[in-house]
Amino acid sequence: MAQRSEFTAPNAHSYDQRSAGRWIFSHVRRYWYFALGFYVCFIIAWSCYSGAQVLIGRAADEIISSSGPDGLTIIALTILAVLVSDGLSSLLGSLSAENVAARFEADARQELYESLLSKSKGFHDRQRAGDIMARATDDTSQLSHLIAPGATLVSETVMGIAIPLTYIAFIRLELLLVPLCFVAAYIVTARAYVRRLNPVVHDQREQFGAMNAGLEETISGIEVVKASAREGFEREKFRHNARLFRDFFVRQGSIEARYLPLLLYGFALGLSFLHAMWLYRQGAIEVGQVIAVMGLVNVLRFPTFISLFAFSLLQSGVASANRILKIVRAETDLDENSGGHSAPMRGEIVFEGVSFEYAGGEPTSDRSSAVLQHISFRIAAGQTVAIIGQTGSGKSALTELVNRTYEVSAGR
Secondary structure (H helix, E strand, C coil), X not given: CCCCCCCCCCCCCCCCCCCHHHHHHHXXXXXXXXXXXXXXXXXXXXXXXXXXXXXXXXXXHHHHCCCCCCHHHHHHHXXXXXXHHHHHHHHHHHHHHHHHHHXXXXXXXXXXXXXXXXXXXXXXXXXXXXXXXXXXXXXHHHHHHHHHHHHHHHHHHHHHHHHHHHHHHHHCHHHHHHHHHHHHHHHHHHHHHHHHHHHHHHHHHHHHHHHHHHHHHHHHCHHHHHHCCCHHHHHHHHHHHHHHHHHHXXXXXXXXXXXXXXXXXXXXXXXXXHHHHHHHHCCCXXXXXXXXXXXXXXXXXXXXXXXXXXXXXXXXXXXXXXXXXXXXXXXXXXXXXXXXXXCCCCCCEEEEEEEECCCCCCCCCCCCCCCEEEXXXXXXXXXCCCCCCCCCCCHHHHHHHHCCCCCCCECC
């Protein structure tokens, strides 16, 4: 059901907000042609780069036993053409991904802004401006990094593993034994790595919002801080928040330092070479095939290494998406009159048996739960009234009921 709103943007695009994953996908789906272009271009790029390793192996065979005077030249020119195609495809794929990332960031920021405009005054009164600004600036920026380079590197990781393995299978099926064992171990260790990393990245984003909110409150109220000589207290408060933020980065670095797939890749590289040499001594493969297979196994190094950063960017982007969605999906207690109301302005204010409590719900006899109880008065147009009372007696709450920042709990 659509939320009631004080403001509705005309022709606003609706997104699937049931979960962060669905929300991200619904944004990216708007630019499916760029996403498709990225995948097509990078499949071509990885195919060309892996194919070049096979051609290098054939060049080695050509050096050992020449098939003709121009054989090596033809292979060299073919390798050049393949690698140029790799570079051009990578360039076009990166441009497509950056287009999606930039548009996603802009659309998410616009959606958040429209959502903030639609919220009630009571909702905004409960929020910390610095935290909202952190979500509107840094968290939306993290969404861009989620797509490029985050999701693009994860996609490249999959392609950079699947395509070389396909080439190895065409060379000699038995040579897949070690790489497949490595991929299985990689999946297990990468999943464990992501599980450890996810809560730390989530807490890091939340702490950034808290630090930003505290700093904004201090700066906006700097006159009060100086008048009450609280500079030292505010300085220590910011240092405490900054220290917590730093600690989450240290914990993230500690988790990333224990990234095991790179160690497993080292074992896989050595065992693959041992297996290839054993097959060569058995006469099952040629020298060129050994070189081609080792070149293809070397291709696996980049996706193994880059996933260290890709998963961090991906988790950070998902955490930011959840923070933005928390604001967008927040329900407000608007008393919406869709039919509108038209009448002359009288300027008279009347309260009849008004009670109010911040927690909402039915008023009770417990005075500690209610800010105001059974307030009645009438203020004529043009009349000036002073509200006098001790700190915490409800003066500000009373004025916030006048402009309906909050709705009354009872009365009218």
